Amino acid sequence: MSDLLATPVKPLTAHSALIGASFDRVCDPIEKIVLDMGYEVRRETARMEVDIPLGQVIFDADGAQTRVQFSSPTPPQLQMLKDLYARRFESLGLAAGIKWAKEQQGGMPLNQVGCTIADVTRLSPGFARLRLQGGFSMFAQSGAGLHFRFLLGPEGAAMPSLDENGLTFWPGGQEAWHRPVFTVRQLGKDADWMDVDIALHDGGRTTQWVAAVQPGDQVALSGPSGSKLPTAERLVLLGDETAMPVMMNIMDNMPKTAEITAALALRHPDDMQDPRRSDIAVAHCDMADEDALLTKLAQHLETDRGAYVFFAAEKTQAARAREMIKAAGWPASAARAAGYWGK
Template identity: 30%
Template sequence: MTIHRAIVARVQPLTATMTRVTLHGEGLTAFESTGVGDEYIRLFFPHGPDRSDISLPITTEKGWETPEGRPVAPMRTYTVRAVRPESREIDVDFVLHDHGVASTWVADAQPGDVLGVNDPTGLYSPPDDLAWQVLIADQTGLPAVARLLENTPAEVATRVIVELPGPEVVQPLPGTKVTWTYGGNGHEASRLAELVSAAIPAGTDMTGGYVWVAGETNALRTVRRYLRKELRLPATRFKVVGYWIPNADSWNERYEALPEAVRAELVALWDDPVVEEEDLTIRYESRLSDLGL
């Protein structure tokens, strides 16, 4: 993994609740325009008022670490909306809200600002027999949905369902009919679980099919259990990706306040080599729910 220094080249408002930032940097030539549509990157932000002063981490075998004597750079995870390696550029779309490191930064973003960017990782992994797919997301998943659609072969039938705060923030999506629903997104209870169960009801023939769902992490716990435990889908037929947690800072504080033994127990839940990853995730999420997290 490499962490690159990237410069803001352009800032483009998309809707009242989303802004696109184009990043430029020599290291971004390694990003592929044919990469996986839901690739995510970690963005490292300035730690103080100087928007060009980035404490870029040093990569290690286990991930990264802050250089000695330097402050820790705030980090957030985002999907890559578009890649243009020939011009050393990537686009990242930010959801705007009234708090948080990333949203506060993007509210004043301008050309010349500096961020750290690590190499991308994709999660979308349809089966070899893909003939149809359903993509369901809230607003945070909209950039990935758009790129997935751009990368999907024309012969693959695709249904898209997106939950937005309201009709005023609808964005055009390429090449398919979209069902827009309104709610969730931190303004009221998410309906992602309901939308998934309506789109993929019990008894659905999943031959050639794939389901990709992204959005509020807590709401997707129910989605994951439904697809895996109730419908008994193999992991090759779906991907569920939690993008955000309501009041994330408070959640992190409550997690860190857990007794050390409980946190060790949570980490140990991932150590069973016999159980598949999706089932380990369900086990982990169930324990978090028991703990009120």
């Protein structure tokens, strides 16, 4: 597991449910899923504790039933944890006999922010920037994820809301929603606006939406989620255009003492942005050359032992990057290679 994703669990909020099935019937498959994903499980005769980056889930035997309690450091993480487990219980055939405690009903899911489009700017040949106005205080907390999902629903659908069990209700069904992942490029000082930079590409549903969107339009997003600001003192950042927002965010928000080397693969040289720090020179290569970033990665794996390596690009490139990082004997905690989009 990446250290970027590891969240120390300090439960702030807790919700619970009672499942109408025995402890072993519930915990055997859940334990397997969690262990397969590389996370920790502590299991005794009548109690199981699961720790994942979103929070902690505790299962206790309760006669012929099983009590389950969810706790997370923040309300958005709690919502994601509950929704994740509700889907998991359903896929394991456990949903029919479940009673959710009524801690939270109605209104918006705890990880959802309703926003207004304040501005749409064409930044460069391949990029548009949206300024969103809304309550982004959760994104401003230290240790918050750098990412979110736009919630683009079917024509005329209402925004997702909470059902009577405190779970996210998706009008038209969850599959009908396009939920692409994007990155906070910049957050206002009072967390009342956020900029997001969007790489425009043919056939992209977000590209089509951005072409039609007008100041004053409403949109919802869910977050914060995903990787946080790294903590390393020395970093190598390598990414394609979809990773430019996260790399710029990292370069702009890491302490000035952090030593950063960066390279971006772009379709258009004119898309290149400048980090605020003038001492960081960002190298450029052509995104059409699928080996360009990997060649740079190979060089850094030779020369930058001890640095934290971040790599994000098309998913087959990310898979190759993971193999190279492993083959170089790089500690897993000092690298992350993520697929940001797929062909």
